[in-house]
Amino acid sequence: MPIYQAPVRDTLFVIRDVLNYQRYDNLAGFADASPDILEAILGEGAKLAENVLHPLNRVGDEEGCKRHDDGSVTVPKGFHEAYKQYCGGGWMGLSSPEEFGGQNLPYLLHSAVGEYFSSANMALMMYPGLTQGAIAAILTHGTDEQKQKWLPRMIEGTWTGTMNLTEPHCGTDLGLLRSKAVPTGNGSYKISGQKIFISAGEHDMSENIVHLVLARIEGAPEGVKGISLFIVPKYKVDDAGTVGEANGVSCGSLEEKMGIHGNSTCVMNYDEAEGFLIGAENGGLKAMFTMMNEARLGVGLQGLSIGEAAYQNAVAYARERLQGRSLTGAKEPEKKADPIIVHPDIRRKLMTMRAINESGRALLLWTALQSDIAHRSDDENARQIADDLLALMTPVVKGVLTDKGFDIAVMAQQVFGGHGYIEEHGMSQFVRDARIAMIYEGANGIQALDLVGRKLALNGGRAVQAFFKKVGDFCEENRSDENMAPYTKGLKKGLNDLQAATMWLMQNAMQKPDNAGAASYDYMHLFGLVALGYMWGRMVKTAQAQLAAGEGDKDMLEQKLVVGRFYMERIMPESAAHLARISSGSDTMMGLAAEAF
Amino acid sequence: MPIYQAPVRDTLFVIRDVLNYQRYDNLAGFADASPDILEAILGEGAKLAENVLHPLNRVGDEEGCKRHDDGSVTVPKGFHEAYKQYCGGGWMGLSSPEEFGGQNLPYLLHSAVGEYFSSANMALMMYPGLTQGAIAAILTHGTDEQKQKWLPRMIEGTWTGTMNLTEPHCGTDLGLLRSKAVPTGNGSYKISGQKIFISAGEHDMSENIVHLVLARIEGAPEGVKGISLFIVPKYKVDDAGTVGEANGVSCGSLEEKMGIHGNSTCVMNYDEAEGFLIGAENGGLKAMFTMMNEARLGVGLQGLSIGEAAYQNAVAYARERLQGRSLTGAKEPEKKADPIIVHPDIRRKLMTMRAINESGRALLLWTALQSDIAHRSDDENARQIADDLLALMTPVVKGVLTDKGFDIAVMAQQVFGGHGYIEEHGMSQFVRDARIAMIYEGANGIQALDLVGRKLALNGGRAVQAFFKKVGDFCEENRSDENMAPYTKGLKKGLNDLQAATMWLMQNAMQKPDNAGAASYDYMHLFGLVALGYMWGRMVKTAQAQLAAGEGDKDMLEQKLVVGRFYMERIMPESAAHLARISSGSDTMMGLAAEAF
Incomplete structure (x- = not known):
């Protein structure tokens, strides 16, 4: 039976310390989420996820849904009661308008607990997840009458x-x-x-x-x-x-x-x-994109969710499975063998998963915050900047976090060896569940085209330039801080590759659109590398400041420094391969006739 | 229903033209495999795979095996008859000694048809596959009496x-x-x-x-x-x-x-x-490794097999699925949309799969040829060189081809969009089946340790130096040929990175074994990149020679030039990221206490 524990401490670190969300207490709903309330809500969400949703995850996989002759469909046993508890706790309407029965809390918070819920039971959470997309479409495009008629029942979860x-x-x-x-x-x-x-x-x-x-x-x-x-x-x-x-x-x-x-x-x-x-x-396409964009962030979140759950199980197994001895001498000589967590290649897997999960969580929450600002700020300029970043990041969050979530599930399964291939351990389910997130709400190749074909050029590249400036400024500001140098150096290298790739696209894709298509997938992942790297930069910066001030959880903060360094040493170097691929263009890729395959 | 067609033409190109297997007609069994016989055997193998084994692949997945109360197990329907045909065709003993009822043909040939069989039905082929491992152990370690008692019935397939x-x-x-x-x-x-x-x-x-x-x-x-x-x-x-x-x-x-x-x-x-x-x-460990090494090549072959089958289905779907228009203008204006094969990101996937599959096939057959030389040559020096290469390549073939086979299955599934997630199309099965090959017969992390910890240092690095010289000489010999330059340039860059990584290991892993463990997985994949790149170099060289001489299948040969170039432009650049990771060492990777996860 797989385990799951909601990473409340890490969520708090990101929302409270890194994003410093209290700066935004002029936004509707933010003032209601004082640090105490934030912590209480995360704690309640964690309980629901761990105690109610999680125990039904294997059941749901094994039992599945059943269609009867009359066309009705029953869900796995236990789902009804769990869904009732989800609705009863007010989770469906957490960030929906009070007017229709919601609590109007930040979408940021909705995303934070959403991660826990999907980690615990992705399949079950899709029922309310799809409802959220429908709510968003009706809220944005419905008439007042339609809103009154449909929204309250949807927000309470009855429909x-x-x-x-x-x-x-x-x-x-x-x-x-x-x-x-x-x-x-x-x-x-x-x-x-x-x-x-x-x-x-x-x-x-x-x-x-x-x-x-x-x-x-x-x-x-x-x-x-x-x-x-x-x-x-x-x-x-x-x-x-x-x-x-x-x-x-x-x-x-x-x-x-x-x-x-x-x-x-x-x-x-x-x-x-x-x-x-x-x-x-x-005007259906426009209305559809309202649902879709919300849904795409939700799918990116599923990638993170499965990545986190799979990681936790890999850690637990790596700690308890005894096999072989450490290369540096027995670590637990009283036992017949050491736990496999002593082996570097197991560490490589655990550190890779963790480096992606923790920065993925930060990226997702940072993007959710942009959504809050874009929808709730009174300041038009702030709204525009946030809306730009939200539009830019949506395909990155969806495409990159779901690809990575799947990779992590596969990697976690690998830690289990043969036991990972047996259904009872639940690792196969993580892989099988995570796989759909790369496909639905626009397959990841479509996300890449959305990024390169639409988002880059929007308003003369305003969004992407703003993002580059943000990351570049961060590197510049921290360049002379020797504690930050190992991080800003890696980030800057990634940013340079991303900017070079962007330049290449500007020079080569206009007259030859196939160059854009050929570059798109690598460009999306290069963008993701830099975005996650930027999150590491910010997390490390916060951690160092807290350590210097003697604040916060020292162990956790010091771990951030190590995992962030791992990201820069082991993950960021992929940027060069992406750039090399992008700048090789489309000639060879399109060099064969369709019949030649 | 998935499709499958054995790539006989490509196998022939590799065995006959690239490896020039007739050079080895002094080896036992090789003279019996004249080009006509070779072609006939591949053709017969293809028929068995396509007509008998392949139609049972979905059935086997859906039906599975059943254990009864008395402990007996029944296999899916149709398996008995197919297995009978496999045995009746003499496929089990194709390369086994005549003394025990085999045909003593090259192991090279056994591997070539083995690919077809596993592409068609991996689960069914595991029954004879495991038998092969057991035969190898008894042949090598059994007494004469044991051989006489067990082998003939195993080679005929009755046991x-x-x-x-x-x-x-x-x-x-x-x-x-x-x-x-x-x-x-x-x-x-x-x-x-x-x-x-x-x-x-x-x-x-x-x-x-x-x-x-x-x-x-x-x-x-x-x-x-x-x-x-x-x-x-x-x-x-x-x-x-x-x-x-x-x-x-x-x-x-x-x-x-x-x-x-x-x-x-x-x-x-x-x-x-x-x-x-x-x-x-x-002495069980030694005897076990005889089975294991044979089995590891067989598992590497499974990776290739699933990769090839998945690729073929992705191509078929990409040709028939109409969705969107080419970025360069409608390609089939009479239809409502173009087939998705016109889109660069679909091409990227198809070309990536093909570039890996074709070089993977060459690498596997080249390695199988080393096994033949090692076991059948009269020349001690030739035997030793071949045995070195076989030992070196076994973990690379197993680890790299199975990782890549899985990636390809996932990529092929992605081409199908949502339809790939539905079981009836069979793409999910490819992914689920391919997954085990990364785990069994030594998980791929163990293959990487075998390569770095055992094979590199064997006989003072004799094997690896011989391999580097082979690849280096190839680059040198063809450097001045302008048709070859685009290929040797990429290959040489990869080789340089691999040599630098090897040097780094020599300098840093002796005194600090964790550095070896931390580097191992990337080193294995870097090795695989260069080995596959070397195969591309040799295939392209052969193709250019044949084109210049007006021999062979012009279309196929010209396609090799394009796919080989794709490999150098889009896949080989990963070598730099592997080198960067390897030379970052183990400090950060091992920087957290086990309790910190």
Whole structure:
């Protein structure tokens, strides 16, 4: 049985000490989250994760969801009760507006506990996770009436939400979408079509399910310009908010997947279902991106979550498994062998996982803070800067943290040797669950294209230049501090490679778009390396300041210095290989005819 | 349903044209494999793989093996008949001595068709695969009588073999082994103990199962010096070779695994089972390594096999899946979208997979050729050189090709987007099956330690120096050929990094063994990069010579030039990051106390 303990101490260090979140107490909701409250909420979240969600993780994997002949779907045993506790604790609406029953606390906090929840049970957390995306879309694009009708029940968790984009022939390229919407004349539409890969599409944990469905209104233009977004409930809801008869929506089948067995991934059939336009006619793509961007950060978080959970189990196993002797002489001579944590190659794995997890957590929380500033600040300039960083970091957080989360799960499984391949230890589940995060909400190759093709050039490169300046200034400010030099040196080298790669793209991708496509994946990872390195720089800086002042947890702070150094020595050097690949261009990559494969 | 087509043309190119195997027709068995025969055998192997083994691959994954209350195990349906055809075709004894019913053909050829078989059905091929390891041990360490008794039935496939090393508390560190052997006085032993993770430990495809079991003879020294190897048959066999009553061996349970469901992975219980010492008393470790080394090459081959099969499916999907338009304008304007093979990031994946697979195949076959020379040459000097290279390359082939095979399976799955996560497409199975190859027969971290800790220093570094000279000479010889320069330049850079890393190890690992452990994994991969790069150099050289002479398949040869260039531009640059990591040493890596994790 895998273990899990929420890393509350580390979260606190990042939010309170590194990000110094109290600086933002002029933002709505931040003043309510005093350090005591912050610590209390993290502690409560940790308890729910450890005691309620985590024990159901293996159960969910083993049991999976079941579709019955009438099209209904039951979730694994225990999920209902755990979901009820999640909702009862107010976790769904933690950062939602008070107007609709939420607590309006920082999104930063929502992300912090979200990590714990997904570490404990990723598949179960997808039900509320998808609901969050739907809530965001209705909040941003819904009419007041729609908000009043749908949001309160979703925020209390009585109704869950879904995102219906993909069709059998149409994933990334939404222009190919065929589902159609026919106006009924009374303000509603009849929605028909088939959607696939619909997470939480059908289940028995909520009273109603609010499907957000992309479809094409009769006569709409071809391609993505003719797509609209609709609210299509599982059961119709009258004006008083009472749940009534079944709508024309049904689950055709459940997909048999590699992982996240506890979540119901459905083929959904819409047969003249009653739907309501949300946002502008043919403005579905924009509304969809509201859900999507929120969801992408949530998926990046899943990468971190699985990485952390897998790491903790690898540590526990490395401590207890006795095998071989340390190369420097027996460490536990009274035993038949030393625990494998004495071996450098096991350390390499543990340190790599930890160096990524801790900076990944900081990057995720830093990005969540940008989201708070972008949405809650009164200062237009501050909002713009934060919104730029949020837009820039979203594909990086999604693409890089999910790739790394999967790598970490594989690495943690490797620590277990043959035992890692046996399902009962749960390491296989981490690998299988983590795998989907690289694919859904835009496969990571799409994240890379979003970064290179859209985010870099936005507003004349304003966002990326601001980020480079931030990191460059940090290196410059700390250059003469000899304690910081080992860190700023590595970070600066990475930044130089990233800037060189950016320059190369500016010079070579305009006239030859394939150069951008060929560079994109390496560019995204190079960007991630520098972003995580910047987080290490900031964490180390904070740790050194606290150590100098005799504040904080000395052991933890000193560990930060070592792990940060490991990042610079062992992980940052990948930047040069990325730059070399990027600047090799697309000629060779595209050099074969399609038939030559 | 996944596809598979054996890459016969590519195998022929490597064996016939690049390795020029006919140069070795003075070796036993090589003269029998004329080019016509070679082609015919590869063709027959391809047919068996494509038509018989491959159609059972999904079945095996879905159905798995079943253990019944009496301890018997049944394999998935269709496996019996396929195994019968495999044996009937003489594939088991392809390179075994004629004296025991084999065909004595080159091991090179055995490896070539072995790739096809494992691509088609890795789980099924493990039954004969384990038998090969057992055959090798009996051939090398058995008495004449033992060989006569056991080998003919194993080589015809009527009896299969297993390797019983691991115990619950004892994997890598065999010194901890507890299974015991008590002499009966009549030349046999009573074997007792429990073994876990025993592949093909119990099943119903063969008349008998010949378990090779490591155990400790009563009173033997502690640690690895007190381990002996025993033959323990499932059913006792009398002197006439007749199968008789059941021995004290039983399958206690089947492991529930992440993949290779078609293979029965057993907990085996030995309860005073009749066993026969093979090799010297307390010489079990040496005998075990005979099986192990053979098995390690076989596992490296599995990495290649899955990589190739996964690649082929990714290509097929990338050709047929229509999504988006080429960045350089519509390629198939008559369709609603272009096939995704037009997108650079899809090409990056396909080219990466192909660059690794084709050089991996060459490396594997080159290593198999060294095994043939080492075992069959009359020339002692040639034998020694080949044996050095074989010993050096075994951990590289195992560690690098299995890591890469897994990465490729993941990459191929990614090409499928969401469809890759659904079991029916078979891409998940490739990932789940490939995962075990990084673990069994010595986890890849152990391969890295074997390379750095044992193979590098062997005979004063004779093997590694010979390899460096080979690669260095190749670069030197072709330096002035402008067609070769783009390739030798990349290869030389990689070699320089590898030599610098080797020098660093010589200077820093002697006095501080943790430096060796900390460097080992990166060193193994750096070694693999250069070895694969050397194969690209040789393939490109051959291709250019044939193109210049107007020989061979022009399309294929020209493709080699492009893929080889891709390898040098996009994959070889990783060498610098490996060197940087290696030379950062172990201080930071070991800088935390074990309790600090």
